Amino acid sequence: MAGTKIVNAFLKIRNSKFFNTLVISVIIASALYAGVSSYNEIIPADYVFLLQVFDYSITIFFTIEILIRIFAERSLVNFFKDGWNVFDFLIVSISLIPIGGAESVFVARLLRIVRILRIITVVPAFRHIIDSLIKTIPRVGFIALLMFIFIYVWGALGTLFFDEVDPEHWGNIGV
CATH class of the missing domain: 1.20.120.350 (Voltage-gated potassium channels. Chain C)
Structure with a gap:
């Protein structure tokens, strides 16, 4: 008691x-x-x-x-x-x-x-913001992966279209 x-x-x-x-x-x-x-x-x-x-x-x-x-x-x-x-x-x-x-x-x-x-x-508002940012980290990772895929596809298309025009710069994806 x-x-x-x-x-x-x-x-x-x-x-x-x-x-x-x-x-x-x-x-x-x-x-x-x-x-x-x-x-x-x-x-x-x-x-x-x-x-x-x-x-x-x-x-x-x-x-x-x-x-x-x-x-x-x-x-x-x-x-x-x-x-x-x-x-x-x-x-x-x-x-x-x-x-x-x-x-x-x-x-x-x-x-x-x-x-x-x-x-x-x-300050509860700060805690809420930080908690929200932490929860979004996995989604940000998926966005980064999606952007990488998008850029990679455009890079591959660029090598297909421009490798004969300028083989030094467009001969490969350059990874």
Whole structure:
């Protein structure tokens, strides 16, 4: 009974308009931060620390947000059944890995940019568009095959009609 109350509390938070608006706002702030941090050569040293605190705050917020979404599900398996949840979980998990060494600046920037992609999972219209694009991939493959056949047939006809006129260019299909 107490477990159900806790799940319902997290469910209420996850489904609230305020929470979703806050998540979108933090994703946009993360995008702005990714842009600002690309100017690290001209950022005064006093602000570098503040930007790092801001970056850590964003990471902490996303971690809490993922935990709320996990606890809002009846089970962990239910959370990971949704591919978008797996995508979000991976992005947040990777951003928690400490980075050191020469590549750290590049990897940190890359993670900040990838973190912006979370907007796709938060805004239902974006999710619908991406889902639709994924569903059309097989049809696009058939269209490409049909175009290949069409072009091949015209190429074969071209070799039949023009091979005697210009054998160097039209002697074969040229595959």
